[in-house]
Amino acid sequence: MDAQRLKENFAQVAQHGDAVALFFYSDLFLRNPQLRNMFPVGMSHQRDRLLAALGRIVSQVDNLHDLVPFVQQLGRDHRKFGVEALHYPEVGASLVTTLRYFSGRAWTEELARDWTDAYNLVAKVMLDAAQEDAATHPSWWNAQVVAHERRRFDLAVMRVLPDRPFAYQPGQAVSLEVPARLRMWRYYSPANAPRPDNTLDLHVQLIDGGPVSPVLVRSLNVGDWIKLGPPVGTMTLDERPGRDVLLIGGSTGLAPLKAILEQIAARPNPPRVHLFFGARYIDGLYDLEDLQKRSAGAPWLTVIPVVSDHDPGPAAEHGTLADVIGRFGQWQNHDAYVCGSPGMTDATVGRLLQFGLSQDRIRIDKYADA
Structure with missing residues (x-):
């Protein structure tokens, strides 16, 4: 696998912008229409995430020390979407088809092998991490809103109580989904260190045009239920003394x-x-x-x-x-x-x-x- 060749090819493909992700998902859903229900109705945010993740993976393809933890987290995080082992080959086939299409005459057999090898490696790391995580953690947590306070017209502070222990490190973020916006997961950081009562405080500001934040700020009430995904992120405290x-x-x-x-x-x-x-x-x-x-x-x-x-x-x-x-x-x-x-x-x-x-x-x- 030639890392530099992958980087150069992805840079060429990425010049086509949103059309790349649009082609990928169109191909994926045409081949596998049963997968469409795993995604939100509006796909613009999802397309942005795809390109961002691909860009990060390719940029670090020759830096496994930083890349592997990120890919492992992707594998754990995708459990909440219902992703299973049988889905990985389907995604890989559509990804290679997309890259071939946007590469045009630059596509070669060597590139095909490089991308196939790279994807298979990423898929294995993701799947191994997901399977290991499944042995000790649920795919998601149900959490009930136990307090909700509007601090401004566009900002709320809420407290939620997960239905089972939820371990995280201060500084990390958790994804959440509300019933009114199914499959539209958004990330928020708990504003407290872990507590004995297992509650989390979340600070939410309304985002113009955002599909989820208006529900969290304006429509959510005490007693409502949401879903929480696993914690992610590395902005955690360096515990070394004297700093x-x-x-x-x-x-x-x-x-x-x-x-x-x-x-x-x-x-x-x-x-x-x-x-x-x-x-x-x-x-x-x-x-x-x-x-x-x-x-x-x-x-x-x-x-x-x-x-x-x-x-x-x-x-x-x-x-x-x-x-x-x-x-x-x-x-x-x-x-x-x-x-x-x-x-x-x-x-x-x-x-x-x-x-x-x-x-x-x-x-x-x-x-x-x-």
Whole structure:
């Protein structure tokens, strides 16, 4: 298998954009019409996910250290869709057909063998991980809404109780499905460290045009049931001692950072922690009261609210998160955790790198990419 040949071929195919995923799913459903019911009615989000996953796999095809954990997670996560071993060859056949079609005259027997070998390897890793996970975990958890509070017209904080133990690490995300939007799974990060009562807090902001967030914010009630998928993500706390911590969250990007904060607070000797919580307007700092209560009883914790789109006066710092962190010190010796929109995350990470913080001490989660 020639990794460079795969990368060059995928770069050529990817130039056709959404047409690639559209062709793939059309071919898959024509060959296997019984599979259509496993997917949502609207396929645009699903097509985006396909191209993103393929791009990541191909870009790391010669870096198994990083690729294998990602592919294993894909295998575990696909259990909630009802994917079984018999589906993998069907998907592989449609994938190779799609690649051949968009490669045109560049397609060769060598490329066919490379892609077949690569797909078979990925499929084996996914299937092995799924089968191992099935021995100890369900495909999904049913969870009941036990609290639901609207903090703004477009933002809600909810608490759910899974029907059986749900293990995760602070900073990870979980996918969820609501009955009103079947097969439209979306990722949200629990805003708390694991609790003895097994409940999870979720912070949800309404996304314009989003099919799931309006249901979660406006229509969900206490007593309703949702489904939870297995936890995913690597923005988890580095437990090595002697490392101060910098937490930077935009809007509901606060949620995983709040879970990490709870994990830190449980230590016998917590490190110094600076938490920057940002929003466009002052009412977007929806959880500031709770954060300030926590900091009042924790001398190791400093909370800095930030507002970007108008001057909040003494209530918060004014500016973007990327700008404000530069006014509050040097961060070279900190571990940084950043979560928010892609634009905010990229700008903030860029600023941290300018300050001299090394890339390996920065962990990120772009919630809009969930």
